[in-house]
Amino acid sequence: METVTTRTVEYPADGLTMIGHLALPAGVDRRPAVLLGPEGMGLSDVERRRADALAELGYTALAFDLHGGQYLDDPEEMLARCLPLLADPDRMRDIGHAALDVLRTEPRTDPDRIAAVGYGTGGAIGLELGRGGVSLRAIGTVNATTTGRPGESARIRCPVWAGVGSEDPIMPPAQRNAFTAEMQAAGVDWRLTVYGGASHAFHHPPVDHRVVPGVGFHPQHAQRAWRDIIDLLAECLPVSSGDARERGHRSAQTPR
Template structure:
């Protein structure tokens, strides 16, 4: 994970900006398409890279790379800062209208700039109800939306409770949506990899989560004509 995160540089329409954090497997075609999706309602949404251009395909390699990343907030925070620096340099919109959205490991990255006091307008995290250093959530000054599967073994009920307790104690405007029956990575379509216990695509819940994210962005960083 050396070097700054790469950013998908394809041209997008002007408007508010949203960094899109990929899942643990990195910047795949699925993630690039996910970054393209906000462009339709008018957002500039680069996707950053977690693995320097690689997409680990081995079910054992991905957690081996992501677990150390998630073990401490330092590296995730560095990635989040680098992604925000790219967004702030984007000339197609004025400052102060930035949101962070992430999936899985990318969702953990999206939360850290908020805990670091970055001036975000909204944070959305799917399958990433991670907690930070004691007291740092009080630096979050924007609404936080999180979505997780009820049957997610990576983010179980105890982790969900710890996340909500952190947000509540810090006085954050937070929302947690638990999708009944959904596993980890319920939002990621099958891509030919071997089945992993506790991981499974649920298209209905994926659509609902996307609608929730669009609602968050519309509320907090609306597109203006």
């Protein structure tokens, strides 16, 4: 694995000062980059470690912030902020664009080779960037089979992969079907992986605070979803100095 350097980056978005986590691979050359979005609770060490793992694979990676440096571990507080956000595509795009600008202006980033990967609210933001016409190489989401405004998914110009738990009450079958129908009607190159028996946020290690019903960690599927993300990046955003898929499979454990 490559030696990784990290730093905190501050930038304005949504009327807040966001505090993101930038991870850089070894070397000085430009690399393909990944914009990494967190669950609705906000940026945590889980996403920071995943950004570091992507940098180990050779990517420049930015784990972006949702709440101005706050982690909303109270479910009511999180929903009070995220539900209006998820109902406002333009606001989601503004948050995504602000983070994308930070990633694009990083000297180690190849601005023409960027993918968006996200979980929950962070995944929904990645989809909205695509619907807004941002040129991305891939969009990968977990727990975010969210639909957009009519017709806008036709602007997505890259493959889309979505992963969801079969027992996720927040993204139930009707929501998944609406998402796939939207992608199909728009002519998007899409894939949906349903992880049997998994709940919402199945990828996220257990937390020490109260969560809403229907949320739970599934360690086997968490590792599978991570490998699926690495496969997506290896296909759509390969690292020129080596095969990201091969490296990712050598380190199959999900970053915790």
